[in-house]
Amino acid sequence: MSKAIPIMIQGTHSDAGKSAIVTALCRIFSQDGYVTAPFKSQNMALNSYITVDGKEIGRAQGVQAEAAGVTATTDMNPILIKPTGNYESQIVVHGQVYKNMKAGEYRKSFYEQGIKLIEESYKRLEDTFERIVIEGAGSPAEINLNDRELVNMRVARITNSPVILVGDIEKGGVFASLVGTLQLLEREDHQRVIGVIINKFRGDVSLLEPGLSWFEEYSGVPVLGVVPYIDNLMIEAEDSVVLSQYTSKADASKEIDIAVIRYPFISNFTDIDPFFEESDCHVRFVKNPEELGNPDIVILPGSKNTIEDMLFLYNSGLVNRLLDLSQKGKFIFGICGGYQMLGSTIEDQMGMESSLQKTDGLGIIPMKTSIRTKKTTTLSEGIVTYKEMEIPVTGYEIHMGESDYEEACESFIRIKGSSDGFMSKDGKVIGTYFHGIFHNDLLREEFLNDVRVSKGLNPIIDRAAFSTKREEAFDRLAKVVRENIKLDEIYKKMSEYQKA
Known part of the structure; x- marks a missing residue:
């Protein structure tokens, strides 16, 4: 050649x-x-x-x-x-x-x-x-x-x-x-x-x-x-500058309102892309309590500086609103850094991501996270038990944090010889280190239908495959x-x- x-x-x-x-x-x-x-x-x-x-x-x-x-x-x-x-x-x-x-x-x-x-x-x-x-x-x-x-x-x-x-x-x-x-x-x-x-x-x-x-x-x-x-055009963006084109306002014409928290160091926000292709979903990125409103789903995405972004949640007043929504039974989903924020504390004693050594999290999950010197980067796969269904999932992990539970909790994903994430008994609070989790079509379908049923709506069967659409x-x-x-x-x- x-x-x-x-x-x-x-x-x-x-x-x-x-x-x-x-x-x-x-x-x-x-x-x-x-x-x-x-x-x-x-x-x-x-x-x-x-x-x-x-x-x-x-x-x-x-x-x-x-x-x-x-x-x-x-x-x-x-x-x-x-x-x-x-x-x-x-x-x-x-x-x-x-x-x-x-x-x-x-x-x-x-x-x-x-x-x-x-x-x-x-x-x-x-x-x-x-x-x-x-x-x-x-x-x-x-x-x-x-x-x-x-x-x-x-x-x-x-x-x-x-x-x-x-x-x-x-x-x-x-x-x-x-x-x-x-x-x-x-x-x-x-x-x-x-x-x-x-x-x-x-x-x-x-x-x-x-x-x-x-x-x-x-x-x-x-x-x-x-x-x-x-x-x-459903092709993933690489720069957060594109987020400015997305609305922060709810769309009453769509049956499911999804609010994504846009903190300063948001990363891998392309995890949310499959929802843009769902006819019943409206995705919006929010930065303050007024924009947050009363969504059906709140997603805390990845973060390159979890402690700094957690402090943003406190300083912006979003913490109290997120806790209120969780208590009201709204669906809360944290991915990677967002998963860490759902826990009780986040520590970075080595200063790997931040000069700040520790902050309280939301306390929704009884979990402590420590930022380590070694970075995990891997393609991952496992099984999610969701509404009594065994759903194979794939994703990828990019994180320097290790999370440990303070009491017995139900994991979200079973991995060979291990597990990942957290899921509450009612399925309303989920956290995972798996990026790309929503790209798994069957899991996304079951999750959205769970939200629909909670609102008194009929499920939508056989949603289009995201990979085919891409x-x-x-x-x-x-x-x-x-x-x-x-x-x-x-x-x-x-x-x-x-x-x-």
Whole structure:
């Protein structure tokens, strides 16, 4: 096999849609018969993905690998940065915790090591795959950072990749952001840009034509596509910035109201994604008691800094409301950090996540949690006994906490030789370390039907499989992007660039 042909997608800013375009191209190239891999040298995200060998990478790269139909590896994201607060982040190298570092220390002392990691990882991918779709981060025009950056034009040079620049028209000023970004690039980097894609367009594209013509004449860079805004695209996000698009208000037209607590260090919120596809569910993210209201289900998701986020619950006044809802028999579900918060205390004596050593939890579960130095990252499976049904479940674990019960409790999941989580006798309070628990279709169906029955509603039988819907979403994204970009020209420019 000859060396892979790369293409790199960069953006004018964060959330321009780079990840979606990379996911689409991974699917398109795979559909066209090329063995394809995603690559993001350095990812800053709190949403993680666990590889088959139990390593942790950015969730977007795992999902992109799924779109390409290949197995995700740490070479696809060798450096993962997980912010923990106080300008400090946990640095994950090839799926394992390296150390906690402040931004200045990381930039100063990790750069050369990072370059080597990136070169080695890309070389392995290059020798294995036929096409590599590389994703940048933020903007390549961050002139205050470009001398030691590890994710944009530096990577384009290392991989000898042409670049497509993506601009988000939905936010406004797309031509200004594209032109400004191009003008701030070094000459060598500017020449790498083979074209731009305007993303998230709503309306009649013919009305945009004068702007497209002006841009091409002014910049000398071709427009390779105008991709429309895609509603209800069920592909997991990696950045909490997307949470701003979700409402905090209840929707009376939906029968089940689900409130997800949005604390500052929320992580792996993609656990909630399957509920967005349920016709009777309305999901909203809330930050205060007024927004919380009177939901049917409260979900406490994962957290990168459980103690700090627990203090947020106290300071915001959410603790009393959560306890009140629990006493009223509402369904309370905690996942990972959210599970830990349901307990009586959380301790971090070693300062692994926080400078604060201890806080009280909600006290709903008689359980103490201690944050340890060793991080658990693993794919997991087990059996849930739910309403007298034996339901097989799979998930993944990413946590540094160990939880111990203060009295005998009913576990939620039976694992070979062990157990996980907590479930109250009435099934109204559940906690687990299993991320992805709601992606298990039968369990999700039984859980939601339990909620429906508690409200006097009839159960819904045979809900659609989430995995099937996600595959359909990959195909729909690929179809829309394929129909709205100049794919033949992109293929041509990718090949020409390697020959130049």
